[in-house]
Every structure is written in structure tokens, then in C-alpha cells.
Amino acid sequence: MRGSIRTRAPAVPRFRPAAVARLCRLASLVVLVALVSGAHVVGAGPAAQAREAPSSFADMAERLLPAVVNISTTQSMTGERGPQMPQFPPGSPFEEFFREFFDRQGPGQGQAPTMPRRATSLGSGFVIDKEGYIVTNNHVIEGADEVTVILQDDTALKAEIVGRDPKTDVALLKVEAEKDLPFVEFGDSDRSRVGDWVVAIGNPFGLGGTVTAGIISARARNINAGPYDNFIQTDASINRGNSGGPLFNMDGQVIGVNTAIYSPAGGGSVGIGFATPSNLAQSVVDDLRRFGEVKRGWLGVRIQTVTDEIADSLGLDRARGALVASVQEGGPAAEAGIQAGDVILSWDGDDIREMRNLPKAVADTEIGSTVDAVVWRDGKRQTVKVKVAELEEEEAAAMAGEEGAPAPAPETAGAEVPSLGLSVQPLNDQTRESFQIPEDVQRGVVVTDLNAESDAAEKGIRPGDVIAEVNQKQVTTAEEIRAQIQAAKDSGRKSVLLMVQNEAGSRFVAVRIGDQ
Structure with missing residues (x-):
């Protein structure tokens, strides 16, 4: 028909029934071979190499629980208990009156004598050999007069403190038992990976034998707890009382000692716990067992x-x-x-x-x-x-690491170094006395004034600090500082490195070079 456009459908090839059957059998065989051989299928992801989540932790928990112990400590506490100074708004006329009254009330003045009292705390630990050596945190047993280890069968044993290390918060105890104790072994914490499953066992809030599971959330965490921070972070529930307990990998090996939690609300778990890696803890334990202290x-x-x-x-x-x-x-x-x-x-x-x-x-x-x-x-x-x-x-x-800046000292006039936003004077008897500069600081120039908005001020430099070096060259005058600044500019650098000395010691400060 004129004026119309016909679209022709593509031709469909015809096959005999026998040929179609052979093709179907061939396709099925190809798919089966691919599945059996693990052949890669376009569009499918690579085969997973990580261990799958276990359907249950029950067998593992049953095997490990006997080696995890509760630790109870007691400590004698003394203190004066008496009337406390009430709080008043600043300038209140009652403040002076009550202060005179409480100043006259010394110890024993109208107060009943106080008796020593016993404070008790709870923590966790784990047995590392059949002879009764037990690992826990130092803060669990610190200051304790008595340490008691409670086994899973409720047997209570007095423990001896073999040694402790505040720097890593690790302590080693020893108990004498009538029979060999079940124990666990350390694993290699360096082989653990973020995302690996872990299990924590301990004594949270005094509830002994508690098992929680999670994953490793991060490694090598620095939480400013000590000079050797290298914590494993986990979301396995860790609460008060878990301190000193073990963190296990899926092979039942201890890869961490549960030590701290991040808890902004009342000390409960929010899924951020920290464990001392087993490789660090084990080296500390070995020293404590051999020497009673850590040799570093x-x-x-x-x-x-x-x-x-x-x-x-x-x-x-x-x-x-x-x-x-x-x-x-x-x-x-x-x-x-x-x-x-x-x-x-x-x-x-x-x-x-x-x-x-x-x-x-x-x-x-x-x-x-x-x-x-x-x-x-x-x-x-x-x-x-x-x-x-x-x-x-x-x-x-x-x-030790970096130290804070000292308190500001009195200001005096000095030669300006505009590109650093500060003024300096030579180090002599007068400036040493004016700024109370320690005797062991023997060379350099004294910062007498600086621009509060300068980079030097933002980096913590204060009047009374002594600049001993600029770009690792000794300086004794403002002219020498300016010369080093110019040399840095000529080499294309945007800052100069100052060695600054004060009563806190020496430190290096990189200060941006200004436009002036």
C-alpha cells in the first residue's frame, strides 16, 4: 500500500528437533564444566578468599572459657570525712564567713576519726600455661593489697604479682593450684587484618564468663595511653570489667589483651574497644616472667x-x-x-x-x-x-615527645625579624635574668616580642624562648637569622626550621616565611 512503510522482522533460523536437542545438551555440559573447574564468568566477582562468618561460636567458647578468669582486688583506703565547704557565687558574703570556719576545723577538730575502709575492683585475665601464670592489665591490679583469681568453676586462688608494666598496661600473676590449669596460647597479632572476626571473653560489670563477638575495626591505633601505643580496635562489646581479658582470633589464639574502651556515655560499650596486640604483650610477659620487669x-x-x-x-x-x-x-x-x-x-x-x-x-x-x-x-x-x-x-x-610552650615572659624591645613576625635580642646576663632563661641554655637569641597573628605565635613560640639555630645553622644575632631566611627563599623553600629552647627543653619549629 502506497504511503506506508513496512518493517521486516529479522529471519528466525529453523533447526531440526534433533539438532536443537544436541545444542541444549552441549550448553548444559559447558555450564557444568565451568562450575566444576571454577572458570571465571564475565560479570561475576572474584571468588571470596576471606573466612566466612561462623554459624555459631559455641564450640570455640566452650573450649576457651575455662582458661579465662575473673580477677578481684582489694585495697585499703583512708581519708578524712567531715563537713565540706559549701559552694557560693563568687563574691558572696557567706563565702568568707564559711572559709574562716572551715580553716579553723583541722583534722580531728570536732570530727569523728575515720577508719580505714576496703575498696574492691573487678577485672579479667587469662591463663597462659598449666603452671598458673595469668596475664591481665596493670590497671586492674595497681595499688592492690590482695589479688584473687576466680576460675570458671568458682575456685578462688590468691595470686602473686610477678611483675607489671605501666607503659603497656600489662601485668603477670601467678597462682598455685592443686591441678594443672587449662590455658590458651598467644597468636601472631601482625597477621590479623581489618575485618577479621574476633571473640572477647571476660568479666564485664562482674558478670563472669561473658562472650562477645565482632570484627577488627582498625589496627595500630594511638589513643595516647602510653609511649608504645599500637592498639587493635574492635567492635566486639567490651565494657568495664573486661579489662585484662583476651581477644581471640578464629583459631582460638590470643591476639590482644582488652585494655580500654571509648565510651562518651556512662562507661558502656559503643562498639569502640581497644586491645594491646599479642606480639607486644607477649614480649612484655616474657620479660616479666624472666626478670620481674621489662628491659627495653x-x-x-x-x-x-x-x-x-x-x-x-x-x-x-x-x-x-x-x-x-x-x-x-x-x-x-x-x-x-x-x-x-x-x-x-x-x-x-x-x-x-x-x-x-x-x-x-x-x-x-x-x-x-x-x-x-x-x-x-x-x-x-x-x-x-x-x-x-x-x-x-x-x-x-x-x-618523650613534643613538649608544650612555656608561660609568656615580660616583653622588652629587640631587633625585628619582620618575615617571621618577631623581635629578638642577644642572649646575655640581662636578657637571661629578664626572661628567667635556664642556665643550661648557652647560645642563641632571645625572642622578646612577636606578632600575635604570626605563624610563629600560632606554633607556640613565646617571649623568652631562645632561637639557637635557623635551618640547622647557629645564630647569635638578628642579622644571621635574616641571612638564613634569605638563603631559604633563594632555594625555593616556604619556611625555615628554628631550634627553640626553653625550660621544657629543645624542640624544632617550622615557621612560614612572611612577605615582609
């Missing part, structure tokens, strides 16, 4: 974080390593030739990614051994050999 390697430096600006001022490609703020005289670092201003990039073959990695790496090094340390100095890498000594308590402060 010592370097003898005070360190601080390498920021992006510090890295730029030193010519480093990125922020990494640990910046040496000061070196303790006579220590291993001083003997090896490590200097203030060096950035330690590697220790015994392991990269130091950030400042907090160095204390743990040094502490884990065998005492008396000699290791290679790679440092960044004068714009290039250098290797020094360090003989590691033993860390003593009085030397522990040398491994």
Missing part, C-alpha cells in the same frame, strides 16, 4: 613529629621519620654521632613512618646490639651505627 632498649634522644612544613624546610620529599630535638650527653645516640636536627628515617632496616614508631622500635631492640640507623642530615641520607643501651626509669623522659 634506649637511644638517648628527645624526638618530635616531622610536619609537612618541617619536611619542606629540611628538603625532605614528605613528612616522615622522627626529628631529633635533643641528644642526651653520654647516651647511645651521642656516642653514635646522631645530632639534634637529624631525622631518623630507618631503624635496623625498618622504616620509621612517623615519630611514635621510633620508641617502640628502639625498645624492642636487643640490649647491647649494634644496629644501623638511617638519618636525614644536610639534605641527604646517612647511615650511623648505634649500640643500644638499656632504658632506665630516670632516662625514660629522654624518649
